[in-house]
Amino acid sequence: GENVEQHPSTLSVQEGDSAVIKCTYSDSASNYFPWYKQELGKRPQLIIDIRSNVGEKKDQRIAVTLNKTAKHFSLHITETQPEDSAVYFCAASRESGATNKLIFGTGTLLAVQP
Amino acid sequence: KAGVTQTPRYLIKTRGQQVTLSCSPISGHRSVSWYQQTPGQGLQFLFEYFSETQRNKGNFPGRFSGRQFSNSRSEMNVSTLELGDSALYLCASRFQGGINEQYFGPGTRLTVT
Numbered sequence: 001g002e003n004v005e006q007h008p009s010t011l012s013v014q015e016g017d018s019a020v021i022k023c024t025y026s027d028s029a030s031n032y033f034p035w036y037k038q039e040l041g042k043r044p045q046l047i048i049d050i051r052s053n054v055g056e057k058k059d060q061r062i063a064v065t066l067n068k069t070a071k072h073f074s075l076h077i078t079e080t081q082p083e084d085s086a087v088y089f090c091a092a093s094r095e096s097g098a099t100n101k102l103i104f105g106t107g108t109l110l111a112v113q114p
Numbered sequence: 115k116a117g118v119t120q121t122p123r124y125l126i127k128t129r130g131q132q133v134t135l136s137c138s139p140i141s142g143h144r145s146v147s148w149y150q151q152t153p154g155q156g157l158q159f160l161f162e163y164f165s166e167t168q169r170n171k172g173n174f175p176g177r178f179s180g181r182q183f184s185n186s187r188s189e190m191n192v193s194t195l196e197l198g199d200s201a202l203y204l205c206a207s208r209f210q211g212g213i214n215e216q217y218f219g220p221g222t223r224l225t226v227t
Binding site for chain 2: 032034036042043044045046049089091093095100101102103104105106107
């Protein structure tokens with residue numbers, strides 16, 4: 001069945017360092033890959049996404065890379081700040097006009113130490 | 115533009131009861147999806163509605179049901195509540211076909227005792 005694996009489950013970095021979170025998906029028909037950030041007690045917020053026709057996308061300190069052959073995608077956060085501390089979820093879905101079912105990874109708790 | 119809203123925010127029910135949760139999407143969004151979030155299972159897809167029709171369904175028992183109204187507002191219902199149904203129920207809305215960005219509401223925290 002459809003599955004998304006996410007690693008690591010916890011990640012602690014020093015302020016200013018980079019953080020990398022990796023995900024692997026099983027459904028080869030997946031072509032849309034969003035990342036969500038969820039702070040404690042808050043809703044998941046879409047921070048960046050990538051489609052299968054693109055290998056990399058950047059937005060300021062955040063970047064996502066996609067390797068369709070290996071079915072891997074990763075989130076890269078540079079120059080981490082304490083406010084980056086949160087749980088990050090990757091997800092995968094098949095882009096379709098009719099429906100969009102997101103399959104989520106299990107989440108990564110990122111702690112940025114000041 | 116107002117974000118996705120959900121009511122109620124918190125709910126405490128007893129085993130065997132039923133519950134109805136409500137979701138109002140972002141204005142102009144016609145698709146609403148529901149997800150269950152628990153510490154053990156993470157975020158799991160329940161179902162998606164688009165133009166008042168259920169377009170996709172996750173692997174949940176028939177006790178979980180939903181509907182969507184003509185104004186795109188959606189409700190989900192859980193009957194015969196079990197302790198394991200305690201979770202954060204999130205809804206997410208998106209514009210419409212071909213545009214996949216989903217935006218989440220704050221969720222309804224359901225506790226079953």
